[in-house]
Amino acid sequence: MTLDTSELARQLAARRKPKQVICPVCSTEAVGLGRRKYCGDRCAKLAWWRRHRSKASEAAMDEAALQAWENDGGAGEANR
Numbered sequence: 712m713t714l715d716t717s718e719l720a721r722q723l724a725a726r727r728k729p730k731q732v733i734c735p736v737c738s739t740e741a742v743g744l745g746r747r748k749y750c751g752d753r754c755a756k757l758a759w760w761r762r763h764r765s766k767a768s769e770a771a772m773d774e775a776a777l778q779a780w781e782n783d784g785g786a787g788e789a790n791r
């Protein structure tokens with residue numbers, strides 16, 4: 712049995728189709744690609760901060776720390 716390349720490509724594309732996810736940070740519905748599970752970069756960063764800082768800080772402090780981190784250039788992207 713043989714698969715020609717176009718058939719193989721079609722099967723791979725079908726397997727890679729986007730799936731609906733609920734962002735664990737803000738509960739927004741978003742389309743997740745691959746391992747992505749947040750609605751966007753902002754929530755991914757916020758979640759990262761919460762994972763690393765939640766033991767020491769309140770949520771409000773996390774927000775402030777995230778903002779300071781972004782202001783410091785940590786985000787590596789243009790502000791909106």
Ligand SMILES: [Zn+2]
Nearest residue numbers: 734737750754
């Ligand atoms: Zn979100």
